[in-house]
Amino acid sequence: MFVVSTVVVLVVGALLLYAVVKRRRRGGPSDEPRWAHGMMFGGGVAFPIVILTVLWVWTLRDMAALSQPAGPAAVTIDVVGHQWWWEVRYQQERIITANDIHIPVGQRVEIRLTTKDVLHSFWVPQLTAKTDMIAGRTNTMTVQADHPGVYRGQCAEFCGLQHAQMIFYVVAQTPADYQSWVARETEPPAASTDQTAVQGRQVFEASPCAACHTVRGTSAQGTLGPDLSDFGARLSIGAGAVPNTRGNLGGWIVDSQSIKPGNLMPPIQLDPDQLQALISYLESLR
Numbered sequence: 001m002f003v004v005s006t007v008v009v010l011v012v013g014a015l016l017l018y019a020v021v022k023r024r025r026r027g028g029p030s031d032e033p034r035w036a037h038g039m040m041f042g043g044g045v046a047f048p049i050v051i052l053t054v055l056w057v058w059t060l061r062d063m064a065a066l067s068q069p070a071g072p073a074a075v076t077i078d079v080v081g082h083q084w085w086w087e088v089r090y091q092q093e094r095i096i097t098a099n100d101i102h103i104p105v106g107q108r109v110e111i112r113l114t115t116k117d118v119l120h121s122f123w124v125p126q127l128t129a130k131t132d133m134i135a136g137r138t139n140t141m142t143v144q145a146d147h148p149g150v151y152r153g154q155c156a157e158f159c160g161l162q163h164a165q166m167i168f169y170v171v172a173q174t175p176a177d178y179q180s181w182v183a184r185e186t187e188p189p190a191a192s193t194d195q196t197a198v199q200g201r202q203v204f205e206a207s208p209c210a211a212c213h214t215v216r217g218t219s220a221q222g223t224l225g226p227d228l229s230d231f232g233a234r235l236s237i238g239a240g241a242v243p244n245t246r247g248n249l250g251g252w253i254v255d256s257q258s259i260k261p262g263n264l265m266p267p268i269q270l271d272p273d274q275l276q277a278l279i280s281y282l283e284s285l286r
Contacts, residue, residue, distance in 0.1 A: 076109075076112065077112070078090075090182075093182055099169070100169050100235055104174070104175045105174055108144050109143050114137065114139075118135075120155050120157055124170055162260055200278045213228045224264065
C-alpha cells in the first residue's frame, strides 16, 4: 500500500512539474494542444479509477486474510469495555483481572470484545488493528506477539470525558512465565505477614471499597469496579491514568477525581494510619 501511494505521488508530481516547465518555455498562454482533453480525462478520471480500484481490491484481500485465523487459538480472553477501564476475563482458567492483558509469546490468542455501556474500540497498534466494541454484540479478533514485552493499547473510539485515559497494556510473556502467571492468578492472593498490610485488609473490608471491588479469598465481592485481587502487580492505576506507585495510589484512594475526573470512584475518607495500612495491603495483592 505504501509503495503504490508513493508511486502515485511521484507520478502526479512529475506531471505537474512537466506542465509548469513547458508552459514557462512557451512564454505564456497558448491554444490548447489536441491531446490536452485526453490527458485531462486520462489523468483526472481513468487513472484515479484504476488506482483506487486496485487499492480497494488489495485492501479487501488483506482484511480477509486478517479476519481468518491461521489455526486454533491457544488462549481465549473476554475483554469488556467500561467507562473508563477494561475488564479482562480468562473463562477457561477462571481468572478475572483488569487493564493488563497477559498473553503467551508465539501463540495465537483469541480476544472476544463487548461493552457494558457506550461504544469503545480495542486497539494495540504494535500488534493489531482496532476492533469496535458494540453493546449487545461480541466481536472477535486474534493477536499474536512474537517477542516478550509490554504493548500499550488504547480505546480508539470516543467514549466520553476520559476517553484519552482509557489505556490498557498487553503483557507478552514466554510460555513458561505465562503459565506461572496463570498458576498465581487461579489462587487467592497470598496472605501477607506484614502487620501493616494485615491491618490494611481490615480497613479495606470495613470501608466502601468492599462494596465496589472484589478481592478473592475475602469478604469483598463487589462488582461495580475492577477486581483488585492482583492489584499490586498491575502496571498502572485507573486504566493508565498514572503509574502504579505508592504515592499515586494514596492520591487515588483519597481523591481519584483529581486524577481522573468523571470516574465512578468516590473519595475515601481515612485517617493517615488507615490510609498507609490500606496502601500496604493493596500493594501486597499479587
